[in-house]
Amino acid sequence: MDAQVQLRISGLSSYYGVWRRTPISFRVGAVILAIHIVAAATGPFWAPYGLAQMGAGMPLSGMSWAHPFGLDQMGRDVFSRVLHGGHIVIIMALSGTMLGAVLGSIVGLLSGYLGGWFDDVVMRIAEALISIPFLILGMLVISMAGSELAGQPVLVIFVVGFIYLPRFARMARAAALDVITRDFVMVARLRGEDPWSVVRRELLPNATGVLLVEFALRAGTAPVLIASLGFLGFGLRPPTPEWGVLIAENRPLIVVAPETVLGPGFVLASLVIGLNLWTEGLARILGRTARTNDQ
Amino acid sequence: MTALRLIAGRFGLAFVTLFIVSIIIFAMVEILPGDVASRILGQLATAENLEVLRAQLQLNDPAPKRYLNWLVGIFQGDLGNTLTNQRPVTEMLGPRLKNTAILSLVAFALYLPLALIPAAIQALNRDTVKDHALSILTLIILSTPDFLLGTILLFGFVVVIPILPAQSLVDHTSSFLEYARAIALPATTLALVMAFYAVRMLRDNLIEVLDAEYIRTAELNGLSRRSVLWRHALPNALIPTLNVTALNFSYLIGGVVIVEKVFSFPGFGRLLIDALLLRDIPLIEITILIAAAVYIAANLAADVISIVLNPRLRSS
Numbered sequence: 313m314d315a316q317v318q319l320r321i322s323g324l325s326s327y328y329g330v331w332r333r334t335p336i337s338f339r340v341g342a343v344i345l346a347i348h349i350v351a352a353a354t355g356p357f358w359a360p361y362g363l364a365q366m367g368a369g370m371p372l373s374g375m376s377w378a379h380p381f382g383l384d385q386m387g388r389d390v391f392s393r394v395l396h397g398g399h400i401v402i403i404m405a406l407s408g409t410m411l412g413a414v415l416g417s418i419v420g421l422l423s424g425y426l427g428g429w430f431d432d433v434v435m436r437i438a439e440a441l442i443s444i445p446f447l448i449l450g451m452l453v454i455s456m457a458g459s460e461l462a463g464q465p466v467l468v469i470f471v472v473g474f475i476y477l478p479r480f481a482r483m484a485r486a487a488a489l490d491v492i493t494r495d496f497v498m499v500a501r502l503r504g505e506d507p508w509s510v511v512r513r514e515l516l517p518n519a520t521g522v523l524l525v526e527f528a529l530r531a532g533t534a535p536v537l538i539a540s541l542g543f544l545g546f547g548l549r550p551p552t553p554e555w556g557v558l559i560a561e562n563r564p565l566i567v568v569a570p571e572t573v574l575g576p577g578f579v580l581a582s583l584v585i586g587l588n589l590w591t592e593g594l595a596r597i598l599g600r601t602a603r604t605n606d607q
Numbered sequence: 608m609t610a611l612r613l614i615a616g617r618f619g620l621a622f623v624t625l626f627i628v629s630i631i632i633f634a635m636v637e638i639l640p641g642d643v644a645s646r647i648l649g650q651l652a653t654a655e656n657l658e659v660l661r662a663q664l665q666l667n668d669p670a671p672k673r674y675l676n677w678l679v680g681i682f683q684g685d686l687g688n689t690l691t692n693q694r695p696v697t698e699m700l701g702p703r704l705k706n707t708a709i710l711s712l713v714a715f716a717l718y719l720p721l722a723l724i725p726a727a728i729q730a731l732n733r734d735t736v737k738d739h740a741l742s743i744l745t746l747i748i749l750s751t752p753d754f755l756l757g758t759i760l761l762f763g764f765v766v767v768i769p770i771l772p773a774q775s776l777v778d779h780t781s782s783f784l785e786y787a788r789a790i791a792l793p794a795t796t797l798a799l800v801m802a803f804y805a806v807r808m809l810r811d812n813l814i815e816v817l818d819a820e821y822i823r824t825a826e827l828n829g830l831s832r833r834s835v836l837w838r839h840a841l842p843n844a845l846i847p848t849l850n851v852t853a854l855n856f857s858y859l860i861g862g863v864v865i866v867e868k869v870f871s872f873p874g875f876g877r878l879l880i881d882a883l884l885l886r887d888i889p890l891i892e893i894t895i896l897i898a899a900a901v902y903i904a905a906n907l908a909a910d911v912i913s914i915v916l917n918p919r920l921r922s923s
Contacts, residue, residue: 445861
């Protein structure tokens, strides 16, 4: 065998070896997530019907190969609508979580580094925000944003970020307190670096592991949060095929056409199962590497 | 003494947090940029309507004064009238809170066996097919959003096996049986979510206890596997789970919002959603404050339990 080919194979097999050594939950989760991401990215291009295209078939005619999740009362193909909704769910979940992670990390790291009254005030407010059950806090913000913003994806993304902000801040602050007494932070402070640069160059790199797991965890619950808001009528508006909205729209049909509710429900639940497995595996991997680094 | 001081500290912090929550709620509802009255009425409101609403909400007073009035009102039990039907807020809240309290109690009663039985089966059949099957079931139920779980239960017990009503509508004229039938599904949904949240921890605790020396002694004394489990292992495994149970209570206050909506149950959660959808300011403020207070109380209970159960703090 040609040396180059052999090299390539051994490169591949070492990747395969790493993959084999990851926890089983991580692998199963990654496969489920990969299917979801591919379906979300490509779905709108190969979905048999449009996202709100009526007359795709006989309304409420049940499950068939042509319509795996059936048709709603307007004759819209539910499977196509689910495919058109995938990227909405994933993009909103990721960008909302990202917003909360970035702002929350800045607030938390600064708060931990500066300490004093600033820290006290910030943490009391964060604690108070966490004390309002997150779904209720989200509904409050959406309700108070007024009717012009209602139903806008930007508002939902902002709400997800706002809900996660204090939670990230708390994690980041704890991580900051963990490293703040180390020599390199002291040296940076004595060098006369301003707080912002200490936070960015000394604290942030050391908090990355914790924040990454937190990010995975929150990004995993964000689809449920967004779908719950949509289900309750506080999220996006019909006919946007976000899955929570879709399930709420089809719920009155559960007696005559249960597949129009259970189909999207199965897809949403499988996404969350994938996310949960993957996050659990990731936490285990990062926990393990963090421990080996310490030794 | 350390434990007592710690507990007193937790109580103090809880009150401070609740106080800050009240400021946040008030600020979000009444001081957010933009005019409150036009936000409630929307763009089509006439100047006249806006003026009437402003007068009713006393929006012409400065914000700190309105906040103080609101706080004083809470302590005096006078919460003003709702905007939508002009009835006293307290009168609206009473029956709704009662319904939700009953719902929560039933959910908790169902929660205990639903958590205990799978955990006991798993611990006794550790690493067997049964154990893994239940672990997968736990994962699936935990991954199913509660509105979906409720909808699936609704499908099962209303459509497939039609024994329960689709809408859990009850009022003060309902008989006990009607109440029981109305509450069955929402309570089961809540109980399932809470139970499977606790199952994994309970299983691990049980396994740990079953491996302990005193359990081996009991077994060697000839006690049956079952009596060892129920009489000796379970009480010891339950104690650490108390913490989870208290935290589950804090889930409940958010959970009822969804579950009451799914089953059209006339409780506190529905009132909260309706208030927010109709932008009924007095009702919004008090319902969210109550939700936060319950959440804070549940977390306080969890904290106190773990302090009391910590032997290092107890002995000193």
